Amino acid sequence: MNLPSPIVSRIAPTPSGYLHLGNAFSFVLTWLIVRSQSGANFLHLRIDDLDADRKRPEYVQDVFDTLEWLGVSYDAGPRSVEEFEDVFSQRHRIPAYNAAIERLCTVSEAVFACECSRMQIVAASPTGRYPGTCRSRGLEFDVSNTALRLTVPDEKVVRVQDWLQGEVDVAIGQTMGSFVVRRKDGIPAYHLASVVDDCSMGVNVIVRGADLLPSTAAQVLFAQKLPLLQFQKTQFFHHPLLTEADGRKLSKSDGSLSLRSLRDDGVKATQVYQYVARALKLEYTNVQTIGELLEVFSMDALKELAGRNHLTV
Numbered sequence: 001m002n003l004p005s006p007i008v009s010r011i012a013p014t015p016s017g018y019l020h021l022g023n024a025f026s027f028v029l030t031w032l033i034v035r036s037q038s039g040a041n042f043l044h045l046r047i048d049d050l051d052a053d054r055k056r057p058e059y060v061q062d063v064f065d066t067l068e069w070l071g072v073s074y075d076a077g078p079r080s081v082e083e084f085e086d087v088f089s090q091r092h093r094i095p096a097y098n099a100a101i102e103r104l105c106t107v108s109e110a111v112f113a114c115e116c117s118r119m120q121i122v123a124a125s126p127t128g129r130y131p132g133t134c135r136s137r138g139l140e141f142d143v144s145n146t147a148l149r150l151t152v153p154d155e156k157v158v159r160v161q162d163w164l165q166g167e168v169d170v171a172i173g174q175t176m177g178s179f180v181v182r183r184k185d186g187i188p189a190y191h192l193a194s195v196v197d198d199c200s201m202g203v204n205v206i207v208r209g210a211d212l213l214p215s216t217a218a219q220v221l222f223a224q225k226l227p228l229l230q231f232q233k234t235q236f237f238h239h240p241l242l243t244e245a246d247g248r249k250l251s252k253s254d255g256s257l258s259l260r261s262l263r264d265d266g267v268k269a270t271q272v273y274q275y276v277a278r279a280l281k282l283e284y285t286n287v288q289t290i291g292e293l294l295e296v297f298s299m300d301a302l303k304e305l306a307g308r309n310h311l312t313v
């Protein structure tokens with residue numbers, strides 16, 4: 001695989017908690033991939049807040065504080081909480097998401113309406129995977145308190161081509177099932193908004209954690225149905241997740257490992273750069289600045305991450 005030229009990528013956190021070391025790893029990796037290539041490459045900051053029910057202004061501020069602390073520069077996107085709310089919030093792009101939903105509704109059997117409550121779904125399916133209750137009920141699409149779901153047959157498998165993981169077959173019919181594209185309250189779902197935004201920004205490289213492989217598969221499937229050719233050409237880097245030594249995943253709800261508390265404790269971003277340098281087995285790991293990290297980084301070094309599911313912190 002060759003990287004596109006120029007690369008257009010994005011850093012797209014969700015403001016549902018304080019960012020952790022895993023997010024920093026992802027941001028630095030994205031920045032390195034974009035900035036290490038010659039040409040007019042472009043990095044967006046996008047804060048995916050549309051269905052972030054736990055969104056708080058301090059979580060949005062934390063994104064800016066984190067990027068500044070890391071020295072991760074971006075070429076377009078909000079610079080402050082106020083600018084984000086006034087101009088960049090996904091709330092302002094709801095018409096574009098709704099247009100994509102309307103197009104999906106015209107594709108034969110691409111979506112169906114569903115009026116199940118979460119309680120009913122859990123009662124019918126212990127794993128929480130949607131059991132297909134409303135698939136053949138033929139409910140009207142535009143009725144209040146009705147969700148829209150993408151039709152995903154049980155046997156559906158989506159193949160994702162990935163730089164680091166290789167070719168991955170995701171059994172999306174078994175894992176996610178028919179997923180929501182418009183919530184019951186009428187808000188477009190995260191997957192849909194994210195794909196529509198990626199396409200309108202011209203994104204062609206996406207770097208994200210390996211835990212998001214099912215999301216990628218859902219988005220690829222959605223892009224195939226519309227179709228959104230731009231997204232179908234996107235290249236993916238699903239990097240290993242950072243975990244505690246005992247294998248526990250870092251999470252936004254685990255405050256102790258938040259970058260905010262590390263910053264408050266006086267920890268310098270140098271430690272993140274050196275962690276990345278060690279993880280990639282770079283020749284020189286005692287880097288002091290993100291610029292030095294960029295100097296020793298090469299795309300070849302990413303093969304250290306190939307096929308790995310997690311890295312311990």
Ligand SMILES: [Zn+2]
Nearest residue numbers: 114115116134
């Ligand atoms: Zn249903």
